[in-house]
Amino acid sequence: MPRAIVLHRDDNVATVIDNGADAHSKCQLRGEQSGDVVLGAPIPYGHKVALKDIAAGGEIKKYGLIIGRATAPIPAGQHVHVHNVESLRGRGDVAAQPR
Amino acid sequence: MSFLGYERPDGTAGIRNWVGVISVQDNLNPVTRAICQGIYGTLPITTLFVRGQFGPDLEYAYSTLAGMGRNPNIAAALVVGLEPESTSVVADRIRNSGKPVETVVIQNLGGTIAATADGMRRAKRLVVEASKQRRRELPTDRLIVAVECGGSDTTSGLASNPAIGRVADRIVDEGGTVIISETSEFLGAEDLFAARAATPAVREAFLKRVLDHERDAMTRGVDIRGANPVPDNIRGGLTTIEEKALGAMSKAGTRPLVGVLDYAEWPTRKGLHFMYTPAPAVESMTGKAAGGCQMILFSTGVGNSIGNMVAPTVKVTGNANTARDFADNVDFDVSGILERDQSLTEAGDALYDFAMGVASGTRTASEVLDQRETAISRFQPTI
Numbered sequence: 257m258p259r260a261i262v263l264h265r266d267d268n269v270a271t272v273i274d275n276g277a278d279a280h281s282k283c284q285l286r287g288e289q290s291g292d293v294v295l296g297a298p299i300p301y302g303h304k305v306a307l308k309d310i311a312a313g314g315e316i317k318k319y320g321l322i323i324g325r326a327t328a329p330i331p332a333g334q335h336v337h338v339h340n341v342e343s344l345r346g347r348g349d350v351a352a353q354p355r
Numbered sequence: 356m357s358f359l360g361y362e363r364p365d366g367t368a369g370i371r372n373w374v375g376v377i378s379v380q381d382n383l384n385p386v387t388r389a390i391c392q393g394i395y396g397t398l399p400i401t402t403l404f405v406r407g408q409f410g411p412d413l414e415y416a417y418s419t420l421a422g423m424g425r426n427p428n429i430a431a432a433l434v435v436g437l438e439p440e441s442t443s444v445v446a447d448r449i450r451n452s453g454k455p456v457e458t459v460v461i462q463n464l465g466g467t468i469a470a471t472a473d474g475m476r477r478a479k480r481l482v483v484e485a486s487k488q489r490r491r492e493l494p495t496d497r498l499i500v501a502v503e504c505g506g507s508d509t510t511s512g513l514a515s516n517p518a519i520g521r522v523a524d525r526i527v528d529e530g531g532t533v534i535i536s537e538t539s540e541f542l543g544a545e546d547l548f549a550a551r552a553a554t555p556a557v558r559e560a561f562l563k564r565v566l567d568h569e570r571d572a573m574t575r576g577v578d579i580r581g582a583n584p585v586p587d588n589i590r591g592g593l594t595t596i597e598e599k600a601l602g603a604m605s606k607a608g609t610r611p612l613v614g615v616l617d618y619a620e621w622p623t624r625k626g627l628h629f630m631y632t633p634a635p636a637v638e639s640m641t642g643k644a645a646g647g648c649q650m651i652l653f654s655t656g657v658g659n660s661i662g663n664m665v666a667p668t669v670k671v672t673g674n675a676n677t678a679r680d681f682a683d684n685v686d687f688d689v690s691g692i693l694e695r696d697q698s699l700t701e702a703g704d705a706l707y708d709f710a711m712g713v714a715s716g717t718r719t720a721s722e723v724l725d726q727r728e729t730a731i732s733r734f735q736p737t738i
Binding site: 263302303341 | 508509513517543544547580589591592594595596597598601602605692693696698699
């Protein structure tokens with residue numbers, strides 16, 4: 257069973273630490289939360305999975321702190337990354353905004 | 356806890372007992388190296404440039420050279436210079452730490468052969484004298500530990516950095532000092548780190564350093580914030596700059612920020628400090644060693660082999676592949692956090708025990724393999 261590590265008990269994402277975390281597989285949580293989450297999509301090694309439903313505009317929490325905001329609703333088990341998260345402070349995969 | 360260290364006249368505590376042979380300018384490096392090659396127990400502290408530097412840039416060079424001579428791991432210093440004026444600038448700054456300081460001035464001695472012979476005799480005497488020092492049991496509060504990362508990957512923010520952070524918390528809780536640097540890595544999470552400042556003055560000083568650095572880079576055409584995370588980071592799973600910065604910051608642990616230091620500046624109080632340095636490891640570690648750090652905890656994901664000349668550097672990885680394939684240059688493996696469900700606390704505590712062993716004399720890979728280098732940061736061009 258693939259595993260994902262949670263770094264803080266308040267986090268709503270976990271980071272996958274195995275290869276082969278396919279859609280519909282159950283992913284076991286390690287670290288500061290326990291249990292498991294059923295993946296709704298394949299999640300590559302090192303990428304994040306949502307632990308609970310996150311509303312559009314909702315905060316993404318890792319290390320117990322806010323690392324970004326959802327740009328669309330993210331159901332539990334979905335891939336959390338640049339396609340559905342925006343930085344609150346600037347990001348590198350789109351052209352820089354004038355500041 | 357405690358460690359076995361060397362007491363210095365200024366009250367600092369060394370974890371090694373070297374005689375430092377220090378080049379005042381780059382033109383002395385061949386003599387410095389020749390002296391060190393001939394005398395066991397010496398460390399060559401070399402540099403590039405200095406001659407022709409001026410203003411604040413020159414002040415950084417002198418303060419870093421002298422700072423490395425003042426580092427508690429140095430029992431005595433031999434300062435090698437071309438002419439008396441620049442030599443005495445560096446020598447005097449080391450001398451007021453109370454440790455023995457001698458000089459070799461090439462122009463006074465009539466060339467490099469005479470200077471090398473003179474330097475070797477002095478170094479031999481200093482090494483024998485230093486060898487009469489004995490390690491004594493000393494409390495953790497005498498330690499100034501630097502934290503550093505290089506060759507980061509996904510495992511850095513998940514395992515090796517948080518494990519180092521656990522050690523940082525223990526050191527600070529026992530009255531010691533921890534220094535984190537690499538200014539550009541805070542961009543994206545600078546507000547979060549600033550929120551840990553012990554006083555408003557510290558908070559303002561920290562934010563000013565980080566934001567000035569960003570602005571300076573921007574005037575040179577580098578948009579750090581806009582460029583991060585880089586494509587490799589995104590491919591590896593990092594989504595936002597704040598996620599990347601928090602991963603880097605986790606090696607500082609969770610204790611309050613009590614001071615903001617300039618490059619190579621010594622802390623004047625105990626606790627967690629930030630030092631303004633560039634991000635690349637050799638420069639960053641040079642600044643921290645010059646600021647008095649006896650030891651460096653260095654987190655690496657994909658593998659980075661370089662250590663500091665003066666401060667033993669403990670290479671820590673959370674990447675099981677690196678621990679295996681880069682084993683020659685890895686000191687401590689915390690990949691159990693990811694591979695075998697070892698808790699962060701367990702891994703951090705095991706690393707703490709290892710680090711205290713290094714403080715008491717356990718050798719690190721970069722010391723034994725002599726993978727050690729010095730680079731003093733430049734902020735202006737030479738004339």
